């Protein structure tokens with residue numbers, strides 16, 4: 056059984072999402088937002104290494120290959136890892152809105168077991184925006200972009216300023232990130248008015 060909780064239902068005066076005019080072009084690889092991100096960073100040996108591609112609307116596609124390090128039961132992906140994959144794909148939608156946003160709520164339906172070595176084909180889209188609140192959903196399919204849905208998620212992301220990270224992150228990592236021009240460039244790519 057699946058369903059959407061009241062907190063993931065956009066209010067009546069929510070608006071349709073608008074693709075930012077400076078958003079990456081459809082088909083463009085979005086890249087990692089942070090080298091050490093467990094979802095997309097290349098600097099995490101056991102991370103998901105998820106690579107997302109901009110869609111034509113306010114949507115992205117991504118692929119995630121389940122590795123032995125991602126197991127929960129023998130030979131099967133851990134549910135938390137699959138939720139992370141959904142979270143990461145949904146988080147990549149920020150590139151298209153050009154805002155920085157963090158997950159406030161994430162609901163996941165696990166529809167099929169996902170064996171190790173499976174390539175999960177992810178698709179995520181923003182469905183509505185209400186102030187700082189970004190409503191979105193995602194699916195993960197096996198066997199191809201048109202394959203059966205194995206995981207489904209709905210989420211609410213909340214727009215934040217870069218200070219959210221600077222004020223709350225551990226000082227070592229924040230200082231390293233702020234002295235890395237490439238990281239600053241990537242953070243600014245999210246913002247309309249950096």
Ligand SMILES: CCCCCCCCCCCCCCCC(=O)SCCNC(=O)CCNC(=O)[C@H](O)C(C)(C)COP(=O)(O)OP(=O)(O)OC[C@H]1O[C@@H](n2cnc3c(N)ncnc32)[C@H](O)[C@@H]1OP(=O)(O)O
Pocket residue numbers: 062088089142143146155156157158159160186187188211213215217220221229232233238242245
């Ligand atoms: C130099 C450094 C470079 C850094 C470069 C960074 C690059 C870009 C990195 C992006 C990274 C992404 C990575 C993947 C996505 C993650 O995994 S993000 C990590 C997981 N998420 C978090 O850690 C968030 C933790 N939570 C928080 O910090 C705070 O609760 C939040 C979400 C910022 C909200 O707090 P707030 O700003 O005080 O806002 P608040 O007024 O409470 O809520 C605003 C609205 O949202 C609603 N709301 C808030 N929470 C919820 C909820 N859980 N359920 C329902 N509604 C909610 C409120 O009801 C309110 O609604 P309205 O009254 O406006 O109608």
